[in-house]
Amino acid sequence: EAQVTQNPRYLITVTGKKLTVTCSQNMNHEYMSWYRQDPGLGLRQIYYSMNVEVTDKGDVPEGYKVSRKEKRNFPLILESPSPNQTSLYFCASSLTRRTGTYGYTFGSGTRLTVV
């Protein structure tokens, strides 16, 4: 089944404790992206990657890191999480990096709480 898989689905952590949210897609998609979703603010892009070893900042990259060593994986790293990073996170992928023709396929989401 074609899908984007995120783990974990739920995570509660303490301020400053490094964490990684994994994302993997099995559709050979070039483009992958991370979003966070907050009430009233909608989906905001954190980072994106157009292909292996190519990553760039989105609209809200502060406090996050990413890597794209393989085409299928795009982990999101929070080196020192803070409470304002409490949010619902989505990984998304797309077949092509141009035009937005195909839209995105989203993972099931990771609900992160930082206390």
Added chain:
Amino acid sequence: RKEVEQDPGPFNVPEGATVAFNCTYSNSASQSFFWYRQDCRKEPKLLMSVYSSGNEDGRFTAQLNRASQYISLLIRDSKLSDSATYLCVVNQVGGATNKLIFGTGTLLAVQP
């Protein structure tokens, strides 16, 4: 001004009703348009693309008005299962990226 704006709702409608959502976008050069559906605490899922000539998928009809820069979604014969948040999505033009800009969504609640 937000790049994509939607009425947040909620729209409370009875089963069988016809309901319409509108969305406006600020970049006149945008070329790709979508409606996504998001159930509570779930991931957004592509409902339909929006084409210049308008397009229909069963009970759902999408329209694009480039001159006025707005997109609409019409749902006929509403079902309880249509209750969800509907996200208007527009591509960001420029560069080599495939960035989509999401509206904050319109909440639809279909009542029995």
